[in-house]
Amino acid sequence: xxxxxxxxxxxxxxxxxxxxxxxxxxxxxxxxxxxxxxxxxxxxxxxxxxxxxxxxxxxxxxxxxxxxxxxxxxxxxxxxxxxxxxxxxxxxxxxxxxxxxxxxxxxxxxxxxxxxxxxxxxxxxxxxxxxxxxxxxxxxxxxxxxxxxxxxxxxxxxxxxxxxxxxxxxxxxxxx
Numbered sequence: 001x002x003x004x005x006x007x008x009x010x011x012x013x014x015x016x017x018x019x020x021x022x023x024x025x026x027x028x029x030x031x032x033x034x035x036x037x038x039x040x041x042x043x044x045x046x047x048x049x050x051x052x053x054x055x056x057x058x059x060x061x062x063x064x065x066x067x068x069x070x071x072x073x074x075x076x077x078x079x080x081x082x083x084x085x086x087x088x089x090x091x092x093x094x095x096x097x098x099x100x101x102x103x104x105x106x107x108x109x110x111x112x113x114x115x116x117x118x119x120x121x122x123x124x125x126x127x128x129x130x131x132x133x134x135x136x137x138x139x140x141x142x143x144x145x146x147x148x149x150x151x152x153x154x155x156x157x158x159x160x161x162x163x164x165x166x167x168x169x170x171x172x173x174x175x176x
Contacts, residue, residue: 055111056133058118063152065163070152073118073135073164075105078149081140081164089137092127102141102154102161105133118166136168
């Protein structure tokens with residue numbers, strides 16, 4: 001586990017990576033991950049959303065967004081999903097270090113769906129990391145600072161990252 005000076009170095013590196021990757025603003029040390037597992041996630045390649053070649057299913061869950069309980073899209077583990085406003089349906093803008101901080105939701109089999117009740121279009125787009133799941137044309141990601149279901153700490157980061165909701169449309173404007 002990082003402590004003292006080592007932790008400061010890690011946070012400085014994370015902040016530099018966020019800024020260099022265009023992933024939004026760096027946050028203060030008080031809001032940085034405090035567990036070694038969060039550090040590992042930030043410096044290693046993102047793991048696929050599912051280790052098996054089965055289809056990926058989007059689910060609905062609840063998260064606290066700007067102080068309010070909101071229905072959000074989640075992965076199978078219940079983690080909040082996000083979209084990045086510079087992405088397009090055919091081009092993913094979050095790559096490299098950005099994708100280490102914002103791991104893409106990948107569908108190893110290329111098959112993705114939404115659970116009953118979610119009416120948006122689910123598809124995939126080919127990226128350097130594999131087939132990334134899209135919802136209504138928005139590539140989806142998780143955020144390494146969300147450590148448990150119900151968190152949405154990535155909402156509004158850099159003015160470009162927003163929680164994905166079932167109502168996210170093909171030409172959605174960012175949520176406040």
